[in-house]
Amino acid sequence: MTVSPEAPLEERGTRIVDESPVVEVEHASKWYGDKVAVSDLSFTLGPGVTTLLGPNGAGKTTTLRMLAGLLRPSQGSVRVLGHPIFDNPPLYRHIGLVPEQDALYPFLTARQFVELAARLEHLPDPGAAAQRALGTVDLLDVQDRKLGGYSKGMRQRAKIAQALVHDPQVLILDEPLSGADPAQRLELMHVFTELSNQGKTVLISSHILYEAERMGTRVLVIVEGKLAAEGDYHAIRSLMDDRPRRVAIACTNAREIARLLIGLEGTCGLEITDQGLVVQTVTALDLYRAVPRAAQQAGAHLYSVEGLDEDLESVFRYLVGS
Amino acid sequence: MIPVIGLTLRALGRGRRLLVVGALLLVPGLLMLTFLGSGSNGDSGTFGLQLFDRLVLPVLLPLTALIFATSALGNEREDGSLPYLTLRPVSRIVLVWAKLIAATIVTAGLVVASLLLMYLVGLTGAWGGSTLSSALVASALGCFAYCALFLGLGLVAPRRGLIVGLVYVLTWEGTAALFSPALATFSIRRYAEGVLDSGLSADQVSQIRPVDLGGTASVVVLCVFVAVCTGFTTWWLRRLQLP
Numbered sequence: 001m002t003v004s005p006e007a008p009l010e011e012r013g014t015r016i017v018d019e020s021p022v023v024e025v026e027h028a029s030k031w032y033g034d035k036v037a038v039s040d041l042s043f044t045l046g047p048g049v050t051t052l053l054g055p056n057g058a059g060k061t062t063t064l065r066m067l068a069g070l071l072r073p074s075q076g077s078v079r080v081l082g083h084p085i086f087d088n089p090p091l092y093r094h095i096g097l098v099p100e101q102d103a104l105y106p107f108l109t110a111r112q113f114v115e116l117a118a119r120l121e122h123l124p125d126p127g128a129a130a131q132r133a134l135g136t137v138d139l140l141d142v143q144d145r146k147l148g149g150y151s152k153g154m155r156q157r158a159k160i161a162q163a164l165v166h167d168p169q170v171l172i173l174d175e176p177l178s179g180a181d182p183a184q185r186l187e188l189m190h191v192f193t194e195l196s197n198q199g200k201t202v203l204i205s206s207h208i209l210y211e212a213e214r215m216g217t218r219v220l221v222i223v224e225g226k227l228a229a230e231g232d233y234h235a236i237r238s239l240m241d242d243r244p245r246r247v248a249i250a251c252t253n254a255r256e257i258a259r260l261l262i263g264l265e266g267t268c269g270l271e272i273t274d275q276g277l278v279v280q281t282v283t284a285l286d287l288y289r290a291v292p293r294a295a296q297q298a299g300a301h302l303y304s305v306e307g308l309d310e311d312l313e314s315v316f317r318y319l320v321g322s
Numbered sequence: 323m324i325p326v327i328g329l330t331l332r333a334l335g336r337g338r339r340l341l342v343v344g345a346l347l348l349v350p351g352l353l354m355l356t357f358l359g360s361g362s363n364g365d366s367g368t369f370g371l372q373l374f375d376r377l378v379l380p381v382l383l384p385l386t387a388l389i390f391a392t393s394a395l396g397n398e399r400e401d402g403s404l405p406y407l408t409l410r411p412v413s414r415i416v417l418v419w420a421k422l423i424a425a426t427i428v429t430a431g432l433v434v435a436s437l438l439l440m441y442l443v444g445l446t447g448a449w450g451g452s453t454l455s456s457a458l459v460a461s462a463l464g465c466f467a468y469c470a471l472f473l474g475l476g477l478v479a480p481r482r483g484l485i486v487g488l489v490y491v492l493t494w495e496g497t498a499a500l501f502s503p504a505l506a507t508f509s510i511r512r513y514a515e516g517v518l519d520s521g522l523s524a525d526q527v528s529q530i531r532p533v534d535l536g537g538t539a540s541v542v543v544l545c546v547f548v549a550v551c552t553g554f555t556t557w558w559l560r561r562l563q564l565p
Binding site: 097102103117 | 333
């Protein structure tokens with residue numbers, strides 16, 4: 001389905017439905033001189049929350065900026081609602097962006113900042129729209145304080161409010177939960193899920209797996225500028241769970257503990273180290289349960305048990321390898 | 323356009339920049355005061371005209387424009403807040419004109435205030451109405467043209483724009499164009515002077531330069547220059563990528 005970017009979606013009496021992608025990325029690459037930021041990305045997005053996962057420097061921000069029209073792909077195409085997004089201001093009324101950069105106008109209050117966005121969107125009642133958006137992110141109480149005096153979490157919420165103020169069809173958020181406290185994180189994740197339920201297309205970048213799990217089932221995993229995995233979160237998670245993981249055990253009497261653990265189902269390898277031992281296993285949970293028992297039987301002191309492959313980067317590298 | 327003008331005026335009107343430029347623009351008034359206090363036998367009207375023609379127009383005015391106009395778009399590009407304006411359904415030419423108008427309002431406001439201060443200090447009896455008004459119009463149009471140039475410079479080179487502009491003002495507008503009529507043809511000050519001349523008598527013109535530069539042609543050239551500069555800045559903004 002191709003739609004005119006000039007006409008608001010409501011006026012066309014239609015709603016973007018699942019079968020036609022709202023965002024289409026076809027073989028998009030972006031490079032700066034010799035440096036390739038993203039390479040040959042192809043995917044589509046429809047209504048719902050999609051999480052763009054990847055370690056720092058993977059190309060998430062470049063991808064989001066191409067989707068928002070801030071970067072022109074060096075190769076390939078990025079289309080939103082059927083139209084190329086770069087240098088297409090009429091289309092921007094259907095997009096909301098929360099950039100990663102912390103820069104705001106420090107001399108404006110949150111209310112002025114969001115009202116400015118509403119005015120630039122030519123909304124009929126900018127004040128009311130700003131109040132709605134500020135209410136959504138729970139900033140009404142502090143809306144008349146200057147942004148320069150806001151905490152990082154409050155600035156994040158102000159950025160989200162300016163992106164929501166014109167009720168866009170597509171919402172692109174670059175690490176929107178950074179700086180927010182746990183309660184605010186939950187609240188914002190709830191907001192994004194609500195927007196998804198309203199038929200909006202929400203793309204959120206994150207490097208935290210837990211956030212992806214809470215916000216939606218669809219994920220795009222990007223590593224070193226390439227799409228490493230795409231699809232249902234749970235399928236990817238189970239793929240991750242099946243891989244061998246290394247667990248470092250700091251203890252005394254490591255040899256005796258190693259003898260007791262070698263027969264444990266799922267154990268693939270053992271290595272004695274200066275601090276204790278490192279166990280390679282495909283059933284990490286069973287190992288975590290067995291270690292204290294083994295230490296007790298061996299009469300050893302147990303100082304720590306720590307997974308060595310739990311960081312996202314190593315998970316992503318495993319996905320690329322697989 | 324109005325929200326962007328308002329935003330830019332607030333951004334430009336804060337910080338030490340305004341104080342520093344304001345202090346700089348007190349210089350013509352102080353020099354006028356010094357001239358009067360020295361008991362010189364010279365004509366204060368001619369001194370004021372020379373002060374305006376050789377200090378305000380070629381140096382202070384472009385420096386003021388440089389400081390404010392390079393910041394008008396350049397600061398937002400540099401600190402990453404530009405997407406809050408460019409990712410809106412607002413055409414690029416509207417954004418550029420809004421920024422230009424705001425930068426011109428601040429620059430012209432300060433330069434005109436400096437001129438009026440100089441006038442009130444020692445020129446109320448020496449300058450006629452047409453002299454004052456032509457100086458005001460020349461200031462305003464000069465600010466408009468310099469701001470159009472430096473707005474684009476700030477967008478193209480947000481980090482080095484100020485330095486490049488400073489070198490341009492001091493070496494070209496303030497020096498080369500001052501000594502060579504041929505080089506002056508390619509300077510903005512040449513046409514701002516032309517606007518000034520249109521309000522002066524032949525005697526007054528002869529006190530500051532050999533020939534009357536022609537007011538109408540100067541206004542046309544300045545307007546065309548502004549149109550070309552804003553066209554370029556709009557084109558650049560359209561193709562600008564923000565990594």
